[in-house]
Amino acid sequence: MSRKELSLFNPAILRRAVRDSFAKLSPAKMYKNPVMFLVEVGALLTTILLIPGFTKHVDYLFQVQITLWLWATVLFANFAEAVAEGRGKAQAEALRKTKTESVARRLTASGEERVQASLLRKGDRVVVEANEIIPGDGTVIEGIASVNEAAITGESAPVIREAGGDRSAVTGGTTVLSDRIVVEVTSEPGQTFLDRMIRLVEGAERQKTPNEIALDILLSGLTIVFLLATVTLKPFALYSGSDVTVTVLIALLVCLIPTTIGALLSAIGIAGMDRVLKHNILAMSGRAVEAAGDVNVLLLDKTGTITLGNRQATEFIPAPGVTPEELAQAAQLSSLADETPEGRSIVVLAKEQFGLRGRELRELGAHTVVPFTAKTRMSGLDFEGGRTIRKGATDAVDAFVRSIGGQFPDAVRQDVARISSEGGTPLVVTDAKQVMGTIYLKDIVKGGMKERFDRLRMMGIRTVMITGDNPLTAAFIAREAGVDDFLAEATPEDKLALIRKEQSKGNLVAMTGDGTNDAPALAQADVGMAMNTGTQAAKEAGNMVDLDSNPTKLIETVEIGKQLLMTRGALTTFSIANDVAKYFAIIPALFLVTFPELQALNIMRLATPQSAILSAVVFNALIIVALIPLALRGVRYRPLGAGRILRRNLLLYGAGGVIIPFIGIKVLDVLLHVLHLA
């Protein structure tokens, strides 16, 4: 699937959304949203009341306008939801196209047979060779191959999949580029990753999240309260000697019930899922995204998440009597043939610091490359004429130098001790029996991580670094990266125990993982994000899959989760606060005929009772449309403490929610009056 940025307001999506908003008028669909369902019922009632002879029409044009705007309110709500679903639907279609019906080569006792991919069952074994599509999700049990996973991840660079280890999982729909593998199928028909992904992005499996359900209950409760307030207004009015028409009462009811948030609630949820997907993360449920917002402890693996994948040379520390440049020369020579990332980083550092270029080994007269082995723990070059350059672990170099009659200087020994104590890795370089000095290798913390951890801390989220390093090294990197805590020499069991411990203290924990032995921890964590490159077991245990396999994205997920919840809260507050102005518009208008003195409550000085009621209804409908972009994009997110966020949002959406409708209704009133509509 190509991940071309599909704009939410792309014309194709909008056209389709307009169509869908009418289709969604069906009561069978509407009843799921009690607030908007009530609006629909109200609109239906006012429509019936328009039938000539049904009621005494006081002002037909007015009633027609109210009716039309009530229908518009329902349609706007449906439109919001349809737009939110739009991008997901478009993506689902793209995914379906890649799900071409392929033929699988199933292994049988006697050999091979060709079957439809859709008929494969769990446990079947299939052969896939170059340029064939992998017919289903599974585990490689034989062979190694490069695979193009663009269909799932959108990333066209091939990845290696091989039997055994943590890179054995393959996904149906991806293409083998080279070699031959045997795959054991791990999913039943219709349950493949691709199927699930289609259902997820399409929203077919969308269930209300716990917070959404709770909010729905609150909104329904408020709706009943306002229903009581409007229904009882009829007897109070009758007692007071004035009558109110049903149409006007319905208009009042629709203005009072929380239609703004009621209309946008599901759109906010869908858009949240969609934002996660835009980051190429597949959340298995909306609940998972919500949980991400609640997380207050993040477990991050050191390697690849906090630090760059490998240690790098950062400093040359020469032995007494050796210049730094001489040491760099020797170090570079020792590493020219070293293709490990550490070796390459030494060459790079030598070039950066002293402008030393790479040289051809032949020209230098090197005749043997001595590779690193676990036994010698040194690597280097032998030159013609007996010159030997070595770099390696301190004790190995020490032994080597002594064996050829050299001395290991005490100063170097001290440098080595210091580097170790700082959590770095020392490599000693020797040119024959002359010890040249030490190369300082260390873990490089990714750029910007410290700031991100600071931001997380401000939001009340603690980060814990997980590493296999010894405590000394771990502590040093933890300090440098600015994480709050670390778990050193961690085994998967330790990770699981740590999650349980944090949870028992009342924390919600998020983590990433890819290996099979991460699976229990991924399942235990409140948010478990599995890497797409990981094993099938890990992907099934987590509640999110990162298609890019970039564990740092866990942080973005947390931010998206928070933003989702904030958007809901902000619009709920806004919606309820709006009611104040609507009351001041409608109540005086209702009884102005009987009690002209109520003009005093008409603080907006609206022109006529009709224009007042109509402006409130129109405002109520238009505000939904106006807020669709906010609902879909989410409110502006800032990494601040809860107190400051609350103050800011209360001011913006609470106070704003009280003030804006006063202005909006007044403007609409003037407009309606000028246009002679009321």
Next chain:
Amino acid sequence: MTTMLILKLAVYFALIVAVTKPLGLYMRRVHSGEKTFLDPIMRPIERLIYRLGGVDAAQEHDWKAYTIAMLVFNAAGLFLTYAILRFQHLLPLNPDHLKAVAPDLAWNTAVSFTTNTNWQAYSGESTMSHLSQMVALTFHNFASAATGMALAIALVRGIARNSAKTIGNFWVDLVRSTLWILLPISFVAAIVFMSQGVVQNFRSTRQATTIDGKMQTIAQGPVASQEAIKELGTNGGGFFNANSAHPYENPTPFTNLLQMFLILCIGAGLTYTLGSMTGKQRHGWAVFWAMSILFLIMGVIVIGAEQSGNPIHQRMGIPVAAGNMEGKEVRFGIGDSSLFANATTAASCGAVNSMHESSTPLGGFVPLLNIMFGEIIYGGVGAGLYGVILFVVLSVFIAGLMVGRTPEYLGKRIEAHDVKLAMLAVLILAFCILVGAAVGVTTKMGTSSLANYGPHGLTEITYAFTSATGNNGSAFAGLNANTTFYNVSLGIAMLFGRFLMIIPLMGIAGSLAGKKKIAESAGTFPVDGPIFTFLLVSVIVIVGALTYFPVLSLGPFVEHFLMNAGKLF
């Protein structure tokens, strides 16, 4: 003049602020079973009560068992009271040979006192025997207040506990509330009242010859003892029909101040208890200040409205320096009357020292709105606290999402189940008030009791249902409530308003108790500090105002504007 009145409000408020911490701390000690100075006297009595009642004080209950115990206790009290009222003519201590109370009135009165409402559709002195007053009614003055306090403490325990099944033992909470808190304070207060001239005897009515030679019948009885608990327990049922306006109940400005103090002291103190028991003292204060802000605003409105008096008088050239004195005792004047009206409806007390009906429209609007808010401005004994916690839960839920987390209240997540229960409680109140008043104004049986028509009549009927549902018990007067319709319907409103609100709240207590506490962090929604106080006040005002704005517009608001235009009702 107005400055003097505001100063009075300030003095009164200062007393409330001063008592909050010591009383709140004491109540926590009592309900946590810690040592108190009254232990040597009360412990033996407590043990004796448990032995007689077969209560195992060490055993705690879950919310269901707790609620059932509370319901059983209150049902028994309800039936017992009904029986005493119906058979008072056969029972002793009836020196004036009063007749049996009529069935509908007996039902209404029994419900009224059981629910801490003390709505009185009768004149105490001419309807109730001394036995009825003392046993049936004074008993409830203690029992209903202790019930409220027990429930509030149980709810606070639910919030404070971590993954717990139980929320306490109802019988223990009931007994300790009575013995350690209600009895000793009202004992002291009763003696002070007697020293000020409040009567305390068992005599029958006296005949006296007035200065202008007329005969006057003066009722007698054990007034002081009932007076103290009337206010302290936010009951409000007076010995006399005139209630705290009667010189035998409330003779001096000093007793008036003491009465107002007693009405609000426990409600205010419980906010400190909340903070103390949940280990979040700042939260307790935030709740206290939210209540106080509303209290002061309402106080200033009512004083202002009464002080500015009636514009029609002004136009007629009648001097209005005294403000609106109609329906007020001269010895209290506008200040003490307005403050009392504000206090008695801020709490669910309902004692009155002036006729709220005779207030200006806005002066009458304040007590009405106070009750509509749910009487959470300090509030009734216990009821104020559990009522305000309902609003706290709603505030936390509405605004909690805005900080980007699942809303949590003191470490407890507020989930669908809790929101459902909270909304249920809100709905019950709105339903009883609005539907009750709507039926009242549209039916003959409702409107035939009215003494006034127009917006004032609407306010009278609305006030009656609001007062009953809110278990306040103050009457707007002007409405003849001793009819079958009002006795029955207001009885139902009182019963629903009390117990149908309590049951969901206890459900919340049980649900919160069972939840695991979530660790606090910088991302946690703050339930202390000025922002939270402001939020809580806004939610109370908006939810209260939005629900009742239409009926208030047609009642007090219209009347206010009409009065300014020169029309009265």
